[in-house]
Amino acid sequence: xxxxxxxxxxKADAQVIVELIRQLADYEKLSHEAVMTPELIxxxxxxxxxxxxxxVEENEAIIGFALYFFNFSTFLGKPGLYLEDLFIExxxxxxxxxxxxxxxxxxxxxxxxCGRMEWIVLDWNTPSIEFYKSLGAFPLDEWAVYRLTEDKxxxxxxxxxx
Numbered sequence: 421x422x423x424x425x426x427x428x429x430x431k432a433d434a435q436v437i438v439e440l441i442r443q444l445a446d447y448e449k450l451s452h453e454a455v456m457t458p459e460l461i462x463x464x465x466x467x468x469x470x471x472x473x474x475x476v477e478e479n480e481a482i483i484g485f486a487l488y489f490f491n492f493s494t495f496l497g498k499p500g501l502y503l504e505d506l507f508i509e510x511x512x513x514x515x516x517x518x519x520x521x522x523x524x525x526x527x528x529x530x531x532x533x534c535g536r537m538e539w540i541v542l543d544w545n546t547p548s549i550e551f552y553k554s555l556g557a558f559p560l561d562e563w564a565v566y567r568l569t570e571d572k573x574x575x576x577x578x579x580x581x582x
Contacts, residue, residue: 424517426524429473429485431466434458436482437473444507448542474524476508476517484508486521490532498535501525506539522555540565 429437435458445454464470465487476484486506490499503525508517529537541548549559568576 423478424483424515424520425477426474426520427477429465429475431462433473433475433482434461434466436475437461437465437485437487440482440485440507440509441487441505443509444505447507447510448545471504474521476512476521478512478515478517483512484517484521486525488525488528490534493535496535499532501529501532501534501537503537503539518551519555 438456438458438461441456442451442454445451465473471487471489474486474488475482484507487504489502489504491502492498493500503522506518506521508521525537539552541552543549
């Protein structure tokens with residue numbers, strides 16, 4: 421990664437973050453779910469601090485990102501670092517940028533005294549799965565991911581309290 425640099429994103433990077441997220445959504449065949457805007461990124465990442473973003477630059481062009489946030493393990497009694505998304509533009513893959521992002525995230529997790537780092541990968545994404553395994557990561561096959569979408573959360577939130 422001799423021509424690359426990793427740095428924290430700033431509010432001025434919101435538009436390029438959105439562009440990279442759209443590329444990731446295309447790659448994952450989930451473009452229909454990518455409804456974020458630069459305004460939402462500015463508000464929720466940089467103003468409200470719900471997440472953090474690291475950017476990868478190559479020759480001063482932004483070519484990748486990692487978006488992460490902290491959660492908490494009740495069993496460990498420690499925070500965890502959750503990697504929501506990591507993406508490197510296809511033409512820049514294989515240069516070590518993804519590994520460098522994960523190294524930086526591990527450093528942040530150690531600095532924050534996290535008990536673990538976690539992320540989800542699509543089961544068909546074999547290149548990413550093999551890459552993660554090469555770093556010592558392993559799948560949690562006994563766990564299933566559940567999700568409430570915004571409309572279902574609203575229904576649940578309006579349920580009668582008894």
